Amino acid sequence: MEKLWKKNFISIEPYTAGEQPKSDDIIKLNANENPYPPAPGVLDAIAGTRGDSMRMYPSMDAMPLKQEMAAHLPSLYGVELRPENIFIGNGSDDVLATAFRAFFNSDKPILFPDVTYSFYPVWCELLKIPFETPAVDADFGINVKDYAKPNGGVVIPNPNAPTSIGRGLDFIRELLELNRDCIVIIDEAYIDFGGESALPLLSEYENLLITQTYSKSRSMAGMRIGMAYGSEELIQMMYAVKDSYNSYPLDNVAIAAGIASLQDEEYFRDSLAKVIATRDRTAAALRELGFTVADSSTNFLFAEHDKLTAQEIFAHLRERGIYVRYWNKPKIGNRLRITIGTDEQMDKMLEAIKEMV
């Protein structure tokens, strides 16, 4: 029997999920998760959940979390914003998808680098947004002049992923000067690991939107909290979109946990410093073993060996229960993306690589 009820299905490519190893013995360096737990106050806040937080709907815009965020932005990033400048969603993917839908409705293509976060083209397909991907150079650098052409919007991750390379505010400012008449999104998912946030530029550019996440620096990938900062007009438009499909993206426990994370700035800075120290030590060790390693402003390394292929290192590590990321793709096919774990995990990975070289 012909299934006529399938005739109005959306035309879309099903996604093939990456490998998610389950064993406790493995060393998981393939998802850019933070090796350290969140601040102790986060688990305390979660443990304090009461029945009313369950049975009643959350704040539609997670207002208590936005208020706490506004209070901490001066000490975290040296900027003053109001809750009206903040949008909060169910992870930064939800936030970015909302922004794409709100702001990218031009016939002209939006622009983002050819080597970057793999979800950008997926959202463009889903939302029928035309796009072009200017090529990064041989060192994976983004050339700002490539973003001077007519466009329907610009998205630049800073630092970029999977390259790990961060750019300073001069670059971002030049990008913004070239694009005053469209929305420019700077995706700062990894900014806290040593990058320079564009938040101070918000007061100058009303068309700038900055996204961040709790998943990396705040060790809360399991909690799904992402945010965007921008002018009140941009944030209002994002809420108009959000309110048209999902009134309550953040649950009450996530709101409480997010607040508690912000309240312990010392723990936050200490755990960032640990990841950064481990990263820089690991990068130096890899270079000694014959790797080219990009200068990382993130919690991962983007590395290529001068003799061994990425594929054989990937396979060798995997046999030893160490999972890193490798793509069978043009331009990055001989690169590994290695998440920074604990010092002990990095030592085990380095030992395993030494067996090969």
Place this chain on the structure above:
Amino acid sequence: MEKLWKKNFISIEPYTAGEQPKSDDIIKLNANENPYPPAPGVLDAIAGTRGDSMRMYPSMDAMPLKQEMAAHLPSLYGVELRPENIFIGNGSDDVLATAFRAFFNSDKPILFPDVTYSFYPVWCELLKIPFETPAVDADFGINVKDYAKPNGGVVIPNPNAPTSIGRGLDFIRELLELNRDCIVIIDEAYIDFGGESALPLLSEYENLLITQTYSKSRSMAGMRIGMAYGSEELIQMMYAVKDSYNSYPLDNVAIAAGIASLQDEEYFRDSLAKVIATRDRTAAALRELGFTVADSSTNFLFAEHDKLTAQEIFAHLRERGIYVRYWNKPKIGNRLRITIGTDEQMDKMLEAIKEMV
């Protein structure tokens, strides 16, 4: 200065949020929240959250929760389904919006009643889905023959909201027989308060999708868990859409809390029985006071007084800190929607109404 960067904004009506009173003194009967907390095991599961549940990403499809759901469907609804027949999202609004996008891509209008959940037309606007809204009759009944015309899909809430009226499986079966060549969504947000679930029909109709939520019967509106049940083909298509915009809609705490809720069926049945008993007692009391009250299969009542207007009762209750729902809209403009609270809350509401009649 002209803000040219606004030129590519989405064209959309900003949403005006309903009143969310903040005081602890008020009696909140306006959001169909459950007056009772979730099963004690839910708070225990939340309190047991560990650091790894925070720092690591959740299961992309909330698989542990789907497995638990599949295990409980026989005792809850008398049906056997596999995890492959279940989709889980960030509240049933997220689930329904995903289904609309996956299945309603026809030039023909989708059909849903003119008096129903107010989000259906909003999703149609957002996703550019044409729609028609057959009129309910004078008693707010849905006429199945209105759904016999060519269409791009059908959505029927059973029980319907805000009318509170539930229909039996004969009605659903007739609807499905009239619509074998499109997707039929039965929105069962309120089914557990005495309705007859269409879940047993899934084995006969591959084009049937049923949505449910944790927000009402499971007292977990604050946790954002919604689900859909359907044939493997429908569920796969929904995941293709979900994976194109948000990989991880459910956080790890929500997954654990959702599992714990399922594990205490006795508590679930007891708290449903309490709400149902209070509802039926309250409906009888309202009828004695001169109200016409629809027979409710939900956790709310849809009531109209024979002399007083809905607006004046609404205002009178509000002055006394009792919030019910009232719409200044055609057809339902003289109706109140009253959420079932505790017996004590209902008594206070009835007392306040007695002052008027």
